[in-house]
Amino acid sequence: MNEYAVPAPHPASAHPARVYNVWLGGKDHYPVDQEAAELAAKANPTIVPSVRANRAFLGRAVRHLAASGVRQFLDIGTGIPAAENTHEVAQRAAPEARVVYVDNDPIVLSHARALLVSDPKGRTDYVQADARDVDAxxxxxxxxxxxxxxxxxxxxAILQYIQDAEDPWDITHRLLDRLAPGSHLVLSHPAADVTAPEVAESMRIYNERAASHASATPRTQDEVRRFLDGLEILEPGVVTLTRWRPGPSDVLDDTLPMWCAVARKV
Structure with missing residues (x-):
């Protein structure tokens, strides 16, 4: 058995994929996830708009990579399928794109069929594994x-679930070390230094209800920038979600407490 494998979902503990599903307006969660999501959002009203802005950032980043010639995507911490999944965005731009999704929550596996609907010219696959298990x-x-x-x-929005003691920076760089030059890292992460009191309180509420393997840690802009060490950071750098290459109709909102960036391996 994989040492990082997560036991079957238990209604006594909230899980990130299911809590995120609540914030996106989905229906695939338990009462404990609903409670954690609602209480956290009450403590920090920017959570729901941040989750939606994070989804929009993912779409913009994937479209940029596809336009730059990237035809393969490894999406770790997939979550329960929602609108505009990575393969949908990538294969709309480049039908031959290949996408592999990775998540450790069995409930995500149960929805994998929705993630595996590929353009005939491309391909999608799903791996049940923990983000810490780089080799697998x-x-x-x-x-x-x-x-x-x-x-x-x-x-x-995955690295916050890996604690400092587990060295998420090393995990990120071990993943990148095995990828070819020209690969890109697309990263977003809850901020510890934007609307800090509200973020801290919402994280406390969530962590009290989450399984031990799924507690979350927000990080500062400098800590997030460490994930990009040795990479070529694309403009505009490490910024809040709506600041990363917004479209003409996008509304800028610097109160959303998440940092994001895209960087290239040279």
Whole structure:
């Protein structure tokens, strides 16, 4: 059994994928997830608009990578399928794109069919694994992706669930080390230094109700920038969600407490 495997969902504990599903307006969650999501959002009213802005950032980043010639994506911390999943955005721009999704929640696996609907010219796959298990992820992903060619590594709102003691920076760099030059890291992360009191309180409420493996830690802009060490950070740098290459109709909102960035491996 994988040492990082998560037991079957238990209604006594909230889980990130299911809490996120509540914030996105989905129906695939338990009462404990609903409670955690609602109480956290009450403590920090920016959570729901942040989740939606985070989804929009993912779409803009994937479209940029596809326009830059990236045709492979490794999306870790997939969550329960929603609108505009990575493969939908990527294959709309480049039908031949290949996407591998990774998550450790069995409820996500139960929805994998929705993630595996690929354009006939492309391909999608799903791996049940924990973000900490770098070797397993890359071994399984290599069945679908050619790791000798550039990959878009998607770590979107996932690294907060890996504690400092587990060294999420090392995990990120071990993933990148095995990817080809020209690969990109797409990253977003809850901020500890934007609307800090509200973020701290909402995280406390969530962590009290979450399983021990799924507690969350917000980080500062400098701590988030460490994930990009050794990479070429694309403009506009490490910014709040709506500041990353917004479209003409996008509304800027610097109160949303999440940092994001896209960076290239040279």
């Amino acid at each position: 992820i890359l071994h399984e992903a290599s069945r679908t992706l050619d790791l000798t060619r550039p990959v878009g590594l998607m770590l979107v």
